[in-house]
Amino acid sequence: MNTLTIPKTLTRGEELIVIPRKEYEEFLRSKNVISRNIVVKRSKSFRVPKKYEKFYDELDKELTKSLKDYYEGRYYGPFETANELIQSLHRKR
Numbered sequence: 001m002n003t004l005t006i007p008k009t010l011t012r013g014e015e016l017i018v019i020p021r022k023e024y025e026e027f028l029r030s031k032n033v034i035s036r037n038i039v040v041k042r043s044k045s046f047r048v049p050k051k052y053e054k055f056y057d058e059l060d061k062e063l064t065k066s067l068k069d070y071y072e073g074r075y076y077g078p079f080e081t082a083n084e085l086i087q088s089l090h091r092k093r
Helices: 021-036 050-071 082-090
Strands: none
Touching: none
16 A cells, blocks of 8 residues: 655645546536536426416526526625625626
């Protein structure tokens, strides 16, 4: 068994876990697969009048897109105050 000494400056006082690179890459792939496979679809038992079907179909698409953005880290907030929200909106990204 090999012994490895890791300087405390590298861990910055936090815990450090060492895993094989192959397992780490597999973990990253599985994380991405989860975020790509999200689809929001209303239940068949949730019946809507014909004239509102298009609205709910669009809503399902928008919710699916929002969840994908969330899981891929493209979101801002929560904010403590309204001023923090306003500052975030005015920042250039």
